[in-house]
Amino acid sequence: MTILETKKLGISFGGLRAVDDFSISIQKGQLYGLIGPNGAGKTTVFNLLTGVYKPTDGSITLDGENITGKSTIEISKAGIARTFQNIRLFKNLSVLDNVKLGLHNRVKYNLLTSIFKVGSYSRKEEEMNKIALELLRVFGLENEAQLPASSLPYGMQRKLEIARALATNPKLLLLDEPAAGMNPNETAELMETIKFVRDEFDMTILLIEHDMRLVAGICEEICVLNFGTVLAKGKTSEVLNDPRVITAYLGE
Amino acid sequence: MGAKSEKNKPFPGGIGRFRQKYDNNFLISFGIMIAIFLFCFLMIATGNATRHFKSLLVPAGINIILAISLNLVVGILGELSLGHAGFMSVGAYAGCLFSIYTQELFPIGVRFPLSLLVGGLVAAFFGLVIGVPVLRLKGDYLAIVTLAFGEIIRSVIINLDFTGGAAGLKNIEKHTTYTSVFIIILITLFVILNLINSRHGRAIMAIRDNRIAAESLGVNITYFKLLSFILAAFFAGIAGVLYGHNIGSLTAAQFDYNRSIEILVMVVLGGMGNIKGSIISAILITIIPEMLRGADKYRMLFYSIILIIMMLLNASPRFAEFKRKIRIKNLASALKSKSRQKEEV
Numbered sequence: 001m002t003i004l005e006t007k008k009l010g011i012s013f014g015g016l017r018a019v020d021d022f023s024i025s026i027q028k029g030q031l032y033g034l035i036g037p038n039g040a041g042k043t044t045v046f047n048l049l050t051g052v053y054k055p056t057d058g059s060i061t062l063d064g065e066n067i068t069g070k071s072t073i074e075i076s077k078a079g080i081a082r083t084f085q086n087i088r089l090f091k092n093l094s095v096l097d098n099v100k101l102g103l104h105n106r107v108k109y110n111l112l113t114s115i116f117k118v119g120s121y122s123r124k125e126e127e128m129n130k131i132a133l134e135l136l137r138v139f140g141l142e143n144e145a146q147l148p149a150s151s152l153p154y155g156m157q158r159k160l161e162i163a164r165a166l167a168t169n170p171k172l173l174l175l176d177e178p179a180a181g182m183n184p185n186e187t188a189e190l191m192e193t194i195k196f197v198r199d200e201f202d203m204t205i206l207l208i209e210h211d212m213r214l215v216a217g218i219c220e221e222i223c224v225l226n227f228g229t230v231l232a233k234g235k236t237s238e239v240l241n242d243p244r245v246i247t248a249y250l251g252e
Numbered sequence: 253m254g255a256k257s258e259k260n261k262p263f264p265g266g267i268g269r270f271r272q273k274y275d276n277n278f279l280i281s282f283g284i285m286i287a288i289f290l291f292c293f294l295m296i297a298t299g300n301a302t303r304h305f306k307s308l309l310v311p312a313g314i315n316i317i318l319a320i321s322l323n324l325v326v327g328i329l330g331e332l333s334l335g336h337a338g339f340m341s342v343g344a345y346a347g348c349l350f351s352i353y354t355q356e357l358f359p360i361g362v363r364f365p366l367s368l369l370v371g372g373l374v375a376a377f378f379g380l381v382i383g384v385p386v387l388r389l390k391g392d393y394l395a396i397v398t399l400a401f402g403e404i405i406r407s408v409i410i411n412l413d414f415t416g417g418a419a420g421l422k423n424i425e426k427h428t429t430y431t432s433v434f435i436i437i438l439i440t441l442f443v444i445l446n447l448i449n450s451r452h453g454r455a456i457m458a459i460r461d462n463r464i465a466a467e468s469l470g471v472n473i474t475y476f477k478l479l480s481f482i483l484a485a486f487f488a489g490i491a492g493v494l495y496g497h498n499i500g501s502l503t504a505a506q507f508d509y510n511r512s513i514e515i516l517v518m519v520v521l522g523g524m525g526n527i528k529g530s531i532i533s534a535i536l537i538t539i540i541p542e543m544l545r546g547a548d549k550y551r552m553l554f555y556s557i558i559l560i561i562m563m564l565l566n567a568s569p570r571f572a573e574f575k576r577k578i579r580i581k582n583l584a585s586a587l588k589s590k591s592r593q594k595e596e597v
């Protein structure tokens with residue numbers, strides 16, 4: 001079953017064609033890698049998929065629903081969640097509250113309930129605490145639940161960002177360079193975490209990464225971007241041995 | 253994932269229903285306010301309160317309302333607004349005009365609360381009208397536009413007839429008592445603290461901490477920005493009505509940008525996003541200039557110096573450490589360990 005399909009997706013900033021003719025199709029439960037040299041347009045693709053930029057042409061379909069040109073909020077509700085290249089946590093909020101923000105559109109109560117703390121307030125908050133703590137437990141963060149997010153070490157912040165994204169109950173999870181700034185041990189642990197997330201949550205994951213060991217280790221299919229266009233795509237082992245990919249990105 | 257085996261581990265700290273609803277922030281802020289009220293009540297009941305003391309109660313209370321409500325925008329939402337006095341004046345004029353024109357219609361017990369509500373609602377409406385275009389701006393730009401709004405309001409009021417023009421609005425009945433101000437403070441605290449500790453408050457703070465991440469989680473930025481802007485304007489408007497009904501007259505000059513800055517100083521001094529701090533600093537900023545009256549022409553000099561010292565102290569890590577030490581909880585444990593040492597000796 002196809003979860004994400006993009007057809008001839010493209011965007012221009014003035015005269016610059018940042019992404020052109022980008023067509024991929026990701027199946028449910030797949031771990032899909034997006035690689036390429038710096039400035040190839042990988043993060044731009046993420047920004048197109050999440051509605052930060054509106055594509056100038058092409059279409060995006062998520063689980064059969066056309067989400068081309070929709071706003072970030074609508075796309076989040078439709079089921080795409082993401083993490084960021086430079087970690088973007090709510091620094092002054094607690095670890096628990098960070099995850100509870102992922103539940104913002106899942107467990108709801110209205111403004112009057114907020115202000116007067118009557119009706120469903122306690123029930124809904126308890127429900128949120130339960131889901132959020134369950135997620136934190138999965139990532140081994142439950143003992144840090146009450147700490148401010150900024151006090152976590154780097155690796156845990158990465159995990160918290162993934163937990164927060166998963167809290168939105170997405171159909172597709174986008175990870176933007178999850179291993180950036182990690183040492184080999186941390187990267188190995190992260191690979192386990194990503195695989196675990198895929199299996200445990202039956203998640204479809206699209207990730208951008210420069211660490212080839214991670215990509216080769218966990219991605220079933222990859223797509224190589226170069227100057228905004230698709231250089232090669234397909235089975236990981238095949239693509240990584242493609243001479244064009246080696247010249248453009250991997251190096252001889 | 254070995255963490256899974258610890259499934260039955262209780263929540264750290266343990267959140268009961270009551271504590272979920274009313275966190276430390278809430279209980280301490282209410283505690284402070286009730287203690288202050290009891291203190292003032294006792295002072296007055298025992299005849300210890302001077303006229304001067306009594307005359308400061310209402311202005312201090314009004315400043316508390318203004319500081320708490322501005323803190324919602326500046327500290328919780330993280331947007332710099334320099335137009336708080338503008339909303340205050342809109343509310344003041346609306347509420348006071350309402351109470352003047354309905355003098356025969358309602359008895360005072362109905363008219364005063366109604367005029368408070370009218371003042372709040374009109375200010376909130378202005379908050380909405382100004383907020384929609386202005387909240388697209390960020391940081392410095394927003395500050396400048398809100399500053400301009402305050403000034404525009406002031407010149408419009410001076411040039412209108414029904415507001416009494418430059419001469420101002422006179423003959424407003426003086427209904428504001430320190431009890432009524434106290435009640436309004438409690439309502440303001442209740443609404444704003446409850447909001448902060450809820451799904452909506454979390455969303456507002458998320459926007460402050462990282463707008464892009466908040467948006468990616470489906471948080472409606474415009475809605476929550478407007479919500480805090482409107483709520484802050486609403487309470488500023490009510491504070492304005494209380495102000496008018498305390499002084500008995502209104503002139504536009506009272507609501508110039510100095511007033512906005514003064515409220516901002518209270519928020520910054522008390523700590524961004526710190527509601528308890530806003531209460532205390534609002535009281536200090538009201539009292540200090542009055543205490544310095546004896547110093548006559550050096551008054552403003554001393555006032556500025558005290559402000560600078562307080563700001564420096566507030567920002568200093570050593571003072572933060574000192575504050576941590578003198579917390580009641582820590583004091584108690586320090587005393588305990590001392591007495592234990594003595595026993596051992």
